[in-house]
Amino acid sequence: MSDPVYLDNAATTPLDPRVLESMLPHLGGPRGNPSSLHAFGGSAREGLEEARARVASLIGASPEEIVFTSGGTEADDLAVLGLARSSGSEKRHAVVSCVEHAAVREAARRLQYEGFEVTWIGVDGDGLVDPAEFAASLRPDTAMAAVVWANNEVGTVEPVLELAEICAGTDIPFHADAVQAAGRVPIDVSETPVSTLALSGHKLYGPQGIGALYVREGVSLEPIVYGGGQEKGLRSGTQNVAGIVGLGTAARLAREEMDDRVTHERGLRDRIMAGLEEIPDVLVNGHRELRLSNNVHLMVSGVEAESLVLFLDSLGYAIGSGSACSSGGHKASPVLLAMGLPEREAFSVVRITVGKDNTTEEVDSFLEAFSTAVAQLREISPLYAG
Amino acid sequence: MAGLFVSDRYRPQVVDHLVRPRNAGKIADPSGRGESGDAACGDVACFTVGISDDILEQVRYKVYGCAACIAAGSALAELVEGKHLLDAASVSKADLEDALGGPLPAGKEHALTLVVDALHKAFEDHWNRKAGEMLSETKRGQGAGGRSVVAAMSGGVDSAVTALLLREAGYDVATVTFRLHDGERGSRSCCSPDTVLFARDTAHRMGLPHFTLNLKGLFDRRVMQDFVGSYSEGRTPNPCVACNAHVKFHASSFLADELGFHHIATGHYARIEEGPTLARPVDESKDQTYVLWPVPRDLLSRTVFPLGDYRKTEVRAIAEERGLAVAYTPESQDICFIPDGDYRRFIRKKVEAKPGDVVDREGRVLGRHAGVVDFTVGQRRKIGVSAPTPLYVSEVRPRSGQVVVGRRQDLEVREVRVRDLNWFLDPEEAASVQVRYNGSPVPCTVEEADDGWWVAFLDEPVIGVAPGQSAVFYSLDGERVVGGGVVARRGS
Numbered sequence: 001m002s003d004p005v006y007l008d009n010a011a012t013t014p015l016d017p018r019v020l021e022s023m024l025p026h027l028g029g030p031r032g033n034p035s036s037l038h039a040f041g042g043s044a045r046e047g048l049e050e051a052r053a054r055v056a057s058l059i060g061a062s063p064e065e066i067v068f069t070s071g072g073t074e075a076d077d078l079a080v081l082g083l084a085r086s087s088g089s090e091k092r093h094a095v096v097s098c099v100e101h102a103a104v105r106e107a108a109r110r111l112q113y114e115g116f117e118v119t120w121i122g123v124d125g126d127g128l129v130d131p132a133e134f135a136a137s138l139r140p141d142t143a144m145a146a147v148v149w150a151n152n153e154v155g156t157v158e159p160v161l162e163l164a165e166i167c168a169g170t171d172i173p174f175h176a177d178a179v180q181a182a183g184r185v186p187i188d189v190s191e192t193p194v195s196t197l198a199l200s201g202h203k204l205y206g207p208q209g210i211g212a213l214y215v216r217e218g219v220s221l222e223p224i225v226y227g228g229g230q231e232k233g234l235r236s237g238t239q240n241v242a243g244i245v246g247l248g249t250a251a252r253l254a255r256e257e258m259d260d261r262v263t264h265e266r267g268l269r270d271r272i273m274a275g276l277e278e279i280p281d282v283l284v285n286g287h288r289e290l291r292l293s294n295n296v297h298l299m300v301s302g303v304e305a306e307s308l309v310l311f312l313d314s315l316g317y318a319i320g321s322g323s324a325c326s327s328g329g330h331k332a333s334p335v336l337l338a339m340g341l342p343e344r345e346a347f348s349v350v351r352i353t354v355g356k357d358n359t360t361e362e363v364d365s366f367l368e369a370f371s372t373a374v375a376q377l378r379e380i381s382p383l384y385a386g
Numbered sequence: 387m388a389g390l391f392v393s394d395r396y397r398p399q400v401v402d403h404l405v406r407p408r409n410a411g412k413i414a415d416p417s418g419r420g421e422s423g424d425a426a427c428g429d430v431a432c433f434t435v436g437i438s439d440d441i442l443e444q445v446r447y448k449v450y451g452c453a454a455c456i457a458a459g460s461a462l463a464e465l466v467e468g469k470h471l472l473d474a475a476s477v478s479k480a481d482l483e484d485a486l487g488g489p490l491p492a493g494k495e496h497a498l499t500l501v502v503d504a505l506h507k508a509f510e511d512h513w514n515r516k517a518g519e520m521l522s523e524t525k526r527g528q529g530a531g532g533r534s535v536v537a538a539m540s541g542g543v544d545s546a547v548t549a550l551l552l553r554e555a556g557y558d559v560a561t562v563t564f565r566l567h568d569g570e571r572g573s574r575s576c577c578s579p580d581t582v583l584f585a586r587d588t589a590h591r592m593g594l595p596h597f598t599l600n601l602k603g604l605f606d607r608r609v610m611q612d613f614v615g616s617y618s619e620g621r622t623p624n625p626c627v628a629c630n631a632h633v634k635f636h637a638s639s640f641l642a643d644e645l646g647f648h649h650i651a652t653g654h655y656a657r658i659e660e661g662p663t664l665a666r667p668v669d670e671s672k673d674q675t676y677v678l679w680p681v682p683r684d685l686l687s688r689t690v691f692p693l694g695d696y697r698k699t700e701v702r703a704i705a706e707e708r709g710l711a712v713a714y715t716p717e718s719q720d721i722c723f724i725p726d727g728d729y730r731r732f733i734r735k736k737v738e739a740k741p742g743d744v745v746d747r748e749g750r751v752l753g754r755h756a757g758v759v760d761f762t763v764g765q766r767r768k769i770g771v772s773a774p775t776p777l778y779v780s781e782v783r784p785r786s787g788q789v790v791v792g793r794r795q796d797l798e799v800r801e802v803r804v805r806d807l808n809w810f811l812d813p814e815e816a817a818s819v820q821v822r823y824n825g826s827p828v829p830c831t832v833e834e835a836d837d838g839w840w841v842a843f844l845d846e847p848v849i850g851v852a853p854g855q856s857a858v859f860y861s862l863d864g865e866r867v868v869g870g871g872v873v874a875r876r877g878s
Contacts, residue, residue: 304455306453307455310401379410380459381450382432383430383450384450
């Protein structure tokens with residue numbers, strides 16, 4: 001069998017060798033704490049600040065507005081909890097969309113537990129938030145609002161510019177989770193008035209375990225980690241210097257190569273969509289145009305997702321499943337249910353996400369394997385009468 | 387290098403069954419078909435079986451579900467095809483796990499339950515097809531000489547120990563659980579109700595084959611409708627008696643005949659003596675002879691009640707000692723199809739209750755009531771009429787909607803008319819009669835009436851003799867059941 005083909009780039013991307021190379025001196029060489037005054041500390045600090053500038057530059061921010069975190073989840077938690085908790089005792093309401101990544105969704109649930117009222121904004125069948133509905137949900141006591149820039153499951157890109165402007169006009173802090181969008185969608189915070197924005201290293205061909213939160217100058221935020229006051233007090237704890245340097249390199253490469261990557265990914269994505277739609281009873285979820293360049297999300301009628309993922313795995317193809325099965329009950333994705341997918345169809349969804357290193361040959365052999373796997377699983381499915 | 391990417395969450399055997407499923411598909415003209423699970427839960431398994439001379443000649447399966455479910459279906463089909471029905475019905479979840487190379491990943495164990503349940507439902511369908519309009523009430527007795535027995539298993543400790551004792555006594559044992567109604571515990575789950583799954587696990591842990599029979603139609607007709615009808619006709623039914631008279635023993639006997647087995651067994655506390663006749667068990671506090679009187683003689687002659695020789699405490703001790711999980715199950719409730727015990731609410735859901743008058747024995751109206759279903763002869767509470775001396779219900783007249791009340795002494799009865807008799811011994815031997823489940827036998831003499839009914843003349847007056855309840859006659863030494871019947875309405 002030929003080499004396995006990786007088509008689950010929304011879960012994590014491979015580490016770019018150029019990123020790895022930039023990290024190595026900080027892993028294997030002499031090491032200092034970036035807070036130390038001596039030369040060792042100085043060298044670490046230099047790497048840190050260079051990376052900060054590179055991350056800022058990917059999204060049009062200034063370096064002082066970047067806070068490094070342990071990943072996308074921590075960045076989202078810091079934004080949602082931090083914005084809400086610093087808003088004063090009269091503001092006890094938050095607005096959050098129904099298509100957030102679990103990092104934002106669960107942080108908002110935490111707010112509910114703390115006594116905040118949360119308005120969950122629904123979406124249409126493509127997963128799009130309606131700006132008018134969003135605007136109507138904002139109140140004088142709204143402490144913060146959050147809508148994902150691009151959804152991690154179906155890849156729908158939200159009208160964040162419009163939403164952020166609505167919030168800016170009413171002085172309500174607005175958070176955007178851009179973990180999937182960064183490097184695939186042009187992001188410029190000097191044009192889009194978000195208050196905070198979350199990024200992650202390992203979705204950008206950078207290392208796992210590193211992320212960043214953009215915090216607009218003047219926005220007040222309560223930390224969720226306390227200690228030595230690093231990262232301007234917003235994220236205490238000695239920084240993960242190697243990870244941060246890797247994220248910096250990944251951000252620089254993403255900015256330089258974004259156009260080429262997007263063109264390449266889109267070509268592969270469209271090839272997959274066209275190929276898969278030839279299989280009967282396969283439906284694409286999410287918006288056709290307003291969609292990430294690397295995302296194909298499908299409902300495969302009569303086939304349960306996990307069995308399809310494992311079947312393809314055994315043939316050497318790695319894709320993502322859209323639901324989790326355990327203890328006798330499947331858990332349908334809240335995002336798909338919010339989009340109006342019936343529960344039983346929500347168990348039959350898979351996510352295929354290409355990356356910059358995938359090839360046309362890989363895609364073609366994948367299409368063949370996919371069609372074989374679906375045919376065989378349908379053969380034994382009591383729910384497919386094709 | 388694909389191996390690196392094969393998920394380490396599953397063993398290679400599971401992936402192999404997923405990618406190369408055995409026995410996938412369905413039989414066009416099967417002997418039985420069973421389905422378990424629900425599309426809304428995300429898992430569905432469907433088995434079709436071809437059975438000939440009790441050999442499982444063909445097994446085909448289809449599964450929609452996670453890899454564990456598909457692999458479990460494939461492995462189970464492979465395991466049981468070609469086997470004798472009794473061996474196939476003994477295949478446990480543990481056997482299936484072995485066939486899949488060991489325990490499934492955490493959280494995937496339900497796959498085993500799902501496919502085993504679907505296969506067993508196919509067996510159940512096979513029996514129901516053979517029985518036709520179930521489990522027609524034909525009684526076919528076979529010789530009682532052999533050492534094979536069908537033991538009814540409810541999921542409780544008594545029936546589990548019954549099966550265990552029989553196996554240890556050297557019997558070939560097949561177990562059976564009846565589906566009687568839809569109110570069973572755990573009915574919301576995707577598979578069979580918890581009671582069925584629990585009974586099956588218990589049987590399989592003892593290494594015994596387990597079957598299910600669907601008796602819902604028969605049980606509804608013979609027990610539940612009778613229960614509702616009796617109350618609205620002013621009688622006080624005993625559903626356990628109705629079940630023993632028409633359902634449980636007949637169905638066990640049917641399965642024994644089909645399997646070529648000699649005996650049937652239940653976990654009742656009673657003994658069977660020559661005759662055959664019923665006799666009191668060792669544990670008097672658990673005595674169930676009062677509800678067993680209607681078992682037809684030819685069925686009783688092939689029945690075994692192993693628990694008649696044990697005390698309940700010994701039964702629990704045996705279960706504990708042998709590691710049966712059922713050792714700690716609670717005592718079952720009085721009426722299995724009314725789990726909350728509120729039988730009046732149950733009846734009101736089935737029939738409309740009509741208000742009527744509460745009258746005294748002279749016909750004077752004392753008050754109103756909300757429906758005759760709320761009253762039983764002998765009842766003292768919730769009559770809704772205040773009086774200087776306590777009032778008791780002495781009669782319920784469903785046609786006029788009247789509930790007659792009187793003083794305690796007005797309820798005293800010295801003569802009880804009994805219909806639908808089932809005699810085990812010569813009626814002459816009847817020396818006492820018990821007319822309530824928790825009552826004691828009262829000395830009496832009996833006499834046959836012109837219409838085939840019998841009259842019991844009581845040596846001392848009894849109060850609260852309710853039409854519809856059982857009248858069970860005991861021998862002079864009080865040990866044996868001479869026969870039994872149903873208390874008839876006075877004056878009818």
